[in-house]
Amino acid sequence: MGAVELPDQIKPVMQNGIPAIVVTCSADGIPNTTIISQVYYVDKTHIALSFQFFNKTIRNVRENPQACVALNDLEGNAKWILDVQYDHSETEGPIFDEMDMQIEAIASATGMSGIFRLRAADIYRVRSFKKVSFSPASLQGVTHGDTGYTKQRASG
Amino acid sequence: MATQDIQSNERLVEKLAQKTAEVHVLKHIALNINSTLDLDQIYDLVLGTMDEFFGFRHSIILLLEDSDTLRVVASHGHENQPLGGTVPVGTGVIGTVAKRRRLMRVNNLRPQRAYFSTIRRRMEEAGRASELGKIVPVPGLPDAESQIAIPLMIKDRLIGVFSVESREQRTFSDDDEALATIVANLAASAIQNARLYRLVEERRSELAEAHDHLKQLNETLEDRVSARTRELEQTNRELRETQVQLVQSGKMASLGMLAAGIAHEINTPIGAIHSNADVERRAIGVIRDVLQDPAFPEKLRDQPRLKHTFKIFDDINRVTLEATERVIKVIQSLKSFARLDEPELELVNLHEGLDSTLTLINHLTKDRIEVVRNYGELPKVQCYASQINQVFVNLLTNAAQAIKETGTITITTHQDGACAVIEVADTGGGIKPEHLDRIFDPGFTTKGVSVGLGLGLSITYRIIENHRGSIDVRSELGKGTILTVRLPMAPPRSYLAEDQTVTVPLG
Numbered sequence: 001m002g003a004v005e006l007p008d009q010i011k012p013v014m015q016n017g018i019p020a021i022v023v024t025c026s027a028d029g030i031p032n033t034t035i036i037s038q039v040y041y042v043d044k045t046h047i048a049l050s051f052q053f054f055n056k057t058i059r060n061v062r063e064n065p066q067a068c069v070a071l072n073d074l075e076g077n078a079k080w081i082l083d084v085q086y087d088h089s090e091t092e093g094p095i096f097d098e099m100d101m102q103i104e105a106i107a108s109a110t111g112m113s114g115i116f117r118l119r120a121a122d123i124y125r126v127r128s129f130k131k132v133s134f135s136p137a138s139l140q141g142v143t144h145g146d147t148g149y150t151k152q153r154a155s156g
Numbered sequence: 157m158a159t160q161d162i163q164s165n166e167r168l169v170e171k172l173a174q175k176t177a178e179v180h181v182l183k184h185i186a187l188n189i190n191s192t193l194d195l196d197q198i199y200d201l202v203l204g205t206m207d208e209f210f211g212f213r214h215s216i217i218l219l220l221e222d223s224d225t226l227r228v229v230a231s232h233g234h235e236n237q238p239l240g241g242t243v244p245v246g247t248g249v250i251g252t253v254a255k256r257r258r259l260m261r262v263n264n265l266r267p268q269r270a271y272f273s274t275i276r277r278r279m280e281e282a283g284r285a286s287e288l289g290k291i292v293p294v295p296g297l298p299d300a301e302s303q304i305a306i307p308l309m310i311k312d313r314l315i316g317v318f319s320v321e322s323r324e325q326r327t328f329s330d331d332d333e334a335l336a337t338i339v340a341n342l343a344a345s346a347i348q349n350a351r352l353y354r355l356v357e358e359r360r361s362e363l364a365e366a367h368d369h370l371k372q373l374n375e376t377l378e379d380r381v382s383a384r385t386r387e388l389e390q391t392n393r394e395l396r397e398t399q400v401q402l403v404q405s406g407k408m409a410s411l412g413m414l415a416a417g418i419a420h421e422i423n424t425p426i427g428a429i430h431s432n433a434d435v436e437r438r439a440i441g442v443i444r445d446v447l448q449d450p451a452f453p454e455k456l457r458d459q460p461r462l463k464h465t466f467k468i469f470d471d472i473n474r475v476t477l478e479a480t481e482r483v484i485k486v487i488q489s490l491k492s493f494a495r496l497d498e499p500e501l502e503l504v505n506l507h508e509g510l511d512s513t514l515t516l517i518n519h520l521t522k523d524r525i526e527v528v529r530n531y532g533e534l535p536k537v538q539c540y541a542s543q544i545n546q547v548f549v550n551l552l553t554n555a556a557q558a559i560k561e562t563g564t565i566t567i568t569t570h571q572d573g574a575c576a577v578i579e580v581a582d583t584g585g586g587i588k589p590e591h592l593d594r595i596f597d598p599g600f601t602t603k604g605v606s607v608g609l610g611l612g613l614s615i616t617y618r619i620i621e622n623h624r625g626s627i628d629v630r631s632e633l634g635k636g637t638i639l640t641v642r643l644p645m646a647p648p649r650s651y652l653a654e655d656q657t658v659t660v661p662l663g
Contacts, residue, residue: 037267037271101258108246111291112289116272
């Protein structure tokens, strides 16, 4: 699948502060779902996720670069489903600095500087995306851990 | 399609109008911000305009206080937060912006804070609280959702941070960021100019103050130099007096010892001569008695040569006795004057001291000056006898020397309350009025180099002063001079205490 271009209207969705869902899969096919605080817009074909801890998500994408990111657009009553592929990690440069600065700003004021430390900005190439609309009523009782999104196995 | 074009054009026109308005506002800020050097006016202009024209309701300006701390100097829309709050560099959005010197725009602060707080709570629940740092309160909206924080830079140097906040999500657009950045840059320049101006004004004020002070110092310099010169002259005079007194005291002590030695050496042979003369007188009496015996031939008894010889014996014997008595009296005066055996403060009969002194200076008064002793009732006075004797010597010697040929020295004494008064009046030539103020100065004399050193009255003055007494002079040219000394019958206790360091007792 080739790269596609993200529309500008997805930018505010990435900055709306609503945690996103990231789904990865290990090399032997075991999926994992996690919540991350923010997805960073890099350019029309790339997004970045923060790598702060050695967790299952990080291990999975190092084994299997395919991942799926679900963004919640409450104002637009929609979800944005991004099919992405891990490209590379950056430990310096403007993207890293931007992400690092935001983490430091919040962590330092909440006494978490020793906990939250950006190890790398993991850059993902967007392979495809789709916007799934839903009615506001369907959000009743929806939590961050239950997005209504059906987990799918990453394709190769 | 045409409808879409129209709508597009309308949006463009609207955008253009908005941009034009923004440019006008920015121009307004730029013009006004540079028309004042008052920091408070600059803050009001920046924060007020941002609110009024751009809808930035909550804004704050912090200036770098030192390398680690930012302090709030202006605040808008934070009614409950007084100025003066601080932010550590490196803490929170503002502190991080200051640390990295980079603009930061956050549009989802609350969820991020909530996320971090959730993690924190879970760690605390998991017993990992020791890994956590302290929560640092920062100025601004506690529930801000969006924030733009811009470093205030002058060239490469950070001077502060300008921050705007909102409780709404995604409030700040790229346009807002650009706008706030322009205003922040204008504010940074204006703040720096105002601070420099204030610094210059402070320096100028300090310089003016220093100049005034210097001017005042210069104006009073002459007076102070004069005063200091007077002080130095006075100190010098006192030093000289002290020195003179010490020298004179030393001399007097030597003289006293010499006089005492001479008196002792002369006393014994004179005593022998006097005693022998008396024995001789009595032996001659025995011979006369023997000659009156009827058995002695009358012819021999009436021999004229024998009678003449007896007369010679009588005359010689009388002269010898009178001469030795005179010498004995002089020796007693010398011993009394020197007082070698009595160097302490004691009760002294001043009349005896005056009489001894008159005996010693007899050679100055003999045959030409009549001395009248007009002594009154005077109890003994507590003083240093040898020093007071020195005073008497000086006063009486001066009086005798003031009388060129013949005249009278009248010594009058009496008690006046707690003081003994001794008055020495002479019928000499008197003192010129222009000299009256100087007669107690050391070195001042009218007697000529070969006659006096000009130390007598100076020493007299100092001795009497040390006894807490006083000395006055009255004089009339051609008629004479009266010197009046007043001595306390008993000097005050303080005198006794400092006595040993102030005076050098004679002998």
